[in-house]
Amino acid sequence: MFRIDHDQAFQSALNFRYQRPRNAEWIALTHRYDSGLVVSGVPDAGAALNLSANQQVTIGLACNGVFATVNNPLSDCAKGAVTSKLINLPQGGYGNFPSQENDDHNPARVKPRNIFNLGIGTDNLFHSEGNKRFTAALEVANLTDVVALYNCLSTFSGTHFLQPRTVVAHFGYTF
DSSP states (O other), X not given: XXXXXXOBSOEEEEEEEEEOTTTOEEEEEEEEEEOOBBOSSXXXXXXXXTSOHHHHHHHTEEETTEEOOSSSOOOOOOSSOXXXXXXXXXXXXXXXXXXXXXXXXXXXXXXXXXXXXXXXXXXXXXXXXXXXXXXXXXXXXXXXXXXXXXXEEETTTEEEEOOOOEEEEEEEEEO
């Protein structure tokens, strides 16, 4: 049996768009909030300490604020807490510290994130009459360049990161 790795406590998306009525120019701002998916491959801090050095660096693993490096991975955290920049980890699971992980009430989760996208464009670039027209748009995805995970070591889909800030241009012809 596999624990579910795609539940999320809350997510929302808002789209604000203004379009000029006559010439079809528009501007759009999109906001998306994700509360964080369950991380099935790293159930607690003890499991995170058993990850490879590269995996620890990738998730920003730290013990008492000292971050893991490729040359100096973390293997124990005798005093204090194991934390991650990208995952909310239940504590314990190493040494004499019992795991605080609970699949139903306290699973490890990807940290919550807010993502903003911005776009400007037109549905009639040359203001032509009739059904045939050119369209154009410029969009910036992940406007604030948030570094985040979608999931980490998922049983069926592996590890996926949110794309970095990306600028995309669209040109089209409608007939």
